[in-house]
Amino acid sequence: MRNLLITSLLAVSVLPAQYKAIHPQVSKIAGEVSEERIAAILKKLESFGTRHTSSSQDDPVRGIGAARKWIHAELQSYSPRLQVSYDSHRIKKQARIPADTDLHNVVAVLPGKYPDQVVISGHYDTLAFPPRRPGEAPAGGGLDGGPRPPLDPNADAPGVVDDASGVACVMELARIMSAYEWDKTLVFIAFAGEENGLLGSTLYAEKARKAGALIEAVLNNDIIGSDTAGNGRIENYRLNVFSEDPSDSASRQLARYIKDIGERYVPALKIDLIFRADRFGRGGDHTPFNQHGYAGVRFSTPSENFSNQHTLTDTFANASVPYTARVIRVNAAVAASLALAPKAPVVWEEVEREGRKTSNLMLGRGKSRYDAHLRWKAGVESDIAGYMVVARSTTAPFWERETYAGNVTEFLLPGVSIDELVFGVKAVDRDGNESLVTAYVPRPRARAKVDTQSDQ
Numbered sequence: 001m002r003n004l005l006i007t008s009l010l011a012v013s014v015l016p017a018q019y020k021a022i023h024p025q026v027s028k029i030a031g032e033v034s035e036e037r038i039a040a041i042l043k044k045l046e047s048f049g050t051r052h053t054s055s056s057q058d059d060p061v062r063g064i065g066a067a068r069k070w071i072h073a074e075l076q077s078y079s080p081r082l083q084v085s086y087d088s089h090r091i092k093k094q095a096r097i098p099a100d101t102d103l104h105n106v107v108a109v110l111p112g113k114y115p116d117q118v119v120i121s122g123h124y125d126t127l128a129f130p131p132r133r134p135g136e137a138p139a140g141g142g143l144d145g146g147p148r149p150p151l152d153p154n155a156d157a158p159g160v161v162d163d164a165s166g167v168a169c170v171m172e173l174a175r176i177m178s179a180y181e182w183d184k185t186l187v188f189i190a191f192a193g194e195e196n197g198l199l200g201s202t203l204y205a206e207k208a209r210k211a212g213a214l215i216e217a218v219l220n221n222d223i224i225g226s227d228t229a230g231n232g233r234i235e236n237y238r239l240n241v242f243s244e245d246p247s248d249s250a251s252r253q254l255a256r257y258i259k260d261i262g263e264r265y266v267p268a269l270k271i272d273l274i275f276r277a278d279r280f281g282r283g284g285d286h287t288p289f290n291q292h293g294y295a296g297v298r299f300s301t302p303s304e305n306f307s308n309q310h311t312l313t314d315t316f317a318n319a320s321v322p323y324t325a326r327v328i329r330v331n332a333a334v335a336a337s338l339a340l341a342p343k344a345p346v347v348w349e350e351v352e353r354e355g356r357k358t359s360n361l362m363l364g365r366g367k368s369r370y371d372a373h374l375r376w377k378a379g380v381e382s383d384i385a386g387y388m389v390v391a392r393s394t395t396a397p398f399w400e401r402e403t404y405a406g407n408v409t410e411f412l413l414p415g416v417s418i419d420e421l422v423f424g425v426k427a428v429d430r431d432g433n434e435s436l437v438t439a440y441v442p443r444p445r446a447r448a449k450v451d452t453q454s455d456q
């Protein structure tokens with residue numbers, strides 16, 4: 001009798017007690033982010049004078065060549081487990097590249113148990129326009145840019161906030177995380193050619209897609225080093241995270257995850273999700289990944305100083321190390337949580353319909369035709385405790401309800417209309433680590449073509 005009771009208790013799948021709790025390893029990682037190290041990285045990158053993509057490749061102390069060699073060597077020094085390499089391309093002369101040039105992204109891979117990747121990125125190239133003459137339009141391009149003066153790629157372009165701060169995030173996380181074991185593979189990338197039209201990230205994302213790389217998330221950091229805007233607005237306890245439409249894209253699910261995890265581990269920082277691909281009229285290195293169907297977001301300060309943007313005053317003196325450190329701690333907590341968690345559930349299946357193979361969203365109305373019947377594929381990880389079904393109204397920005405389904409691959413919500421809500425599902429492992437949510441999003445209806453007499 002006693003044995004029977006225990007067996008039946010064990011058969012009930014219970015949500016792990018650590019769910020939504022602080023995971024000690026994640027907390028430790030976030031705590032290891034060092035302001036001293038960040039300051040040293042920012043100052044060192046500034047010391048190369050310029051890191052313009054077309055600046056010197058061979059000068060030992062000045063230009064992009066010296067900078068990339070230093071980043072490569074630093075990454076290599078952190079751990080023998082980091083596989084450091086250049087992702088190299090020959091770029092033809094074009095609008096923002098005055099002559100054919102070599103472009104090298106610096107990539108460090110920390111292999112995990114699974115091939116699924118979490119990418120942390122920033123760009124190490126810089127851009128600075130010469131100081132404007134009185135009466136000239138402000139430098140910087142974009143919405144406020146006037147005619148640009150000719151640019152000498154070997155002139156000074158310190159680029160500390162844009163984007164040595166993002167590179168500091170890449171390097172600091174590579175250093176800290178390479179001392180631990182992870183389920184997923186971590187990829188740390190310092191991109192080149194961002195300022196010349198997202199060249200490095202575009203080529204990298206295209207190659208990754210062709211190779212079938214399983215990139216689960218791209219955490220792109222660009223302009224995370226400033227806490228005081230040009231109008232005096234100081235926002236040193238807020239962070240913007242940009243994600244791509246539509247509202248249930250993989251990018252948006254990643255953004256929701258970042259807010260949840262980031263504010264849990266770095267409660268001092270309020271994370272504002274901006275439901276927009278990037279700053280107004282601007283782009284970043286997460287964009288090419290989204291274009292290839294990967295989930296990418298951009299971390300950026302809400303207090304950008306436009307007078308320092310792409311100018312000689314984007315210096316260490318105008319950067320905030322404590323603010324940069326807070327943003328890097330958010331990255332650390334998110335990357336660590338994702339790297340420990342199961343992968344997001346799959347909610348599409350291949351079926352045969354009228355003799356043709358087609359894919360089917362695993363959401364229906366159940367036998368009654370008035371219920372919500374959700375199905376998903378079982379994850380491959382052996383430590384999955386179960387699955388959490390989430391829902392929200394179609395107009396709500398965040399998930400509103402969670403129901404623990406247990407270790408099953410289908411769930412019925414009786415009397416719930418699938419027309420009125422958005423549904424999603426995530427996997428939870430025995431340590432309480434949660435995966436990204438996969439939302440049940442139908443494909444948009446294809447444009448119809450109706451044959452009429454006039455076609456004949």
Ligand SMILES: [Zn+2]
Pocket residue numbers: 123162163194222223
């Ligand atoms: Zn930038």
